[in-house]
Amino acid sequence: xxxLVRAIGALATVxxxxxxxxxxxxxxxxxKLPHNLKSPGLxxxxxxxxxxxxMLYTPEGYKKPLWEQIRKGLYGDxxxxxxxxxxxxxxxxLLARRSPSWAVWAGVVxxxxxxxxxIFDVVENLSIAALLDAVKIQPEMVRNxxxxxxxxxxxxxxxxxxxxxxxxxxxxxxxxxxxYLLIGxxxxxxxxxxxxxxxxxxxxxxxxxxxxxxxxxRWPAKILDQL
Numbered sequence: 691x692x693x694l695v696r697a698i699g700a701l702a703t704v705x706x707x708x709x710x711x712x713x714x715x716x717x718x719x720x721x722k723l724p725h726n727l728k729s730p731g732l733x734x735x736x737x738x739x740x741x742x743x744x745m746l747y748t749p750e751g752y753k754k755p756l757w758e759q760i761r762k763g764l765y766g767d768x769x770x771x772x773x774x775x776x777x778x779x780x781x782x783x784l785l786a787r788r789s790p791s792w793a794v795w796a797g798v799v800x801x802x803x804x805x806x807x808x809i810f811d812v813v814e815n816l817s818i819a820a821l822l823d824a825v826k827i828q829p830e831m832v833r834n835x836x837x838x839x840x841x842x843x844x845x846x847x848x849x850x851x852x853x854x855x856x857x858x859x860x861x862x863x864x865x866x867x868x869x870y871l872l873i874g875x876x877x878x879x880x881x882x883x884x885x886x887x888x889x890x891x892x893x894x895x896x897x898x899x900x901x902x903x904x905x906x907x908r909w910p911a912k913i914l915d916q917l
Contacts, residue, residue: 691784691787691914692910692911692914694780694783694784695784695906695910695913695914696906696907696910697780698777698780698781698784698902698906699902699903699904699905699906699907699908699910700907701773701776701777701780702777702899702900702902702903702906702907703903703907704773705770705773705774705777705899705903706896706899706900706903708770709896709899712766716759717755717759719756720755721745721754721756723745724736724737724738724741724745724885725737725884725885725886726886727885727886727889728889729889729892730745730756730759730760730763731760731763731767731818732885732888732889732892733745733885734760734818734821734835735814735835735836735839735840735885736836736839736885736888737832738832739827739829739832742821742827742832743827746760746822746827757822760818760822761819761822764815764818764819767811767815768812768815771808771811771812771815772808774804774808774846775804775805775807775808777899777902778800778801778803778804778807778849778853779801779804779805781800781853781856782797782798782800782801782804782849782853783797783801784797784856784913785797785800785852785853785855785856786798788855788856793855796852796855799852800849800852800853803845803846803848803849803852804845804846804849806841806845807841807842807845807846807849810838810839810841810842810845811838811842813838814835814838814839814842817831817834817835817838818835820834821834821835840881843877843880843881843888844877844878844881846877847873847874847875847876847877847878847881847891848874848878849874850870850873850874850877850895851870851871851874851875851878853870854867854868854870854871854874855867856870857870861912863905863912863913866898866901866902866905869894869897869898869901870898872891872894873891873894873895873898874891876888876890876891876894877891877892
């Protein structure tokens with residue numbers, strides 16, 4: 691099991707490095723996004739038809755720089771989908787190894803949620819690609835993106851909530867469990883109330899991945915001693 695913990699730490703490290711690289715190299719936005727969001731990829735998931743057209747095209751019908759930015763981001767996102775799916779799957783396996791009998795089922799449910807979220811994410815990317823390549827954006831294209839995005843964030847939030855149980859323990863690592871719990875609650879509540887809360891949950895999840903990279907890579911025995 692120590693090999694699994696170290697592998698999760700290594701994967702989280704790669705995700706952290708790539709996340710920092712993307713953040714530092716992403717061009718600054720010169721336009722306001724719907725719902726005052728900062729991420730173009732997230733904004734297009736929650737935008738209405740007129741907002742999507744305003745994000746991607748000028749009044750004369752020319753593509754804005756944001757069109758190219760979102761299009762390029764889709765390619766790298768498939769790699770990110772694979773990585774977060776593996777991360778969730780590994781943590782689900784750890785949860786299933788906990789001593790209470792319910793832990794096995796909790797791990798299975800978390801893995802199912804993570805796998806379903808990854809599928810929704812791929813469908814969302816394909817829907818965004820179809821939207822970007824369309825001669826004229828149709829309302830159903832926007833709805834397809836929104837529906838896939840909703841399913842993705844709901845399932846990611848549920849998986850994160852369940853995986854907070856990995857850190858249900860009697861030491862300081864319970865704080866990491868609290869962070870995962872907060873991320874999941876913000877994601878679900880944000881889907882009902884405000885996309886900005888979904889964006890906040892995404893940013894906090896990056897913090898969570900960074901902490902996992904440090905703890906799982908540096909102190910694997912600490913993770914295993916209460917499983």
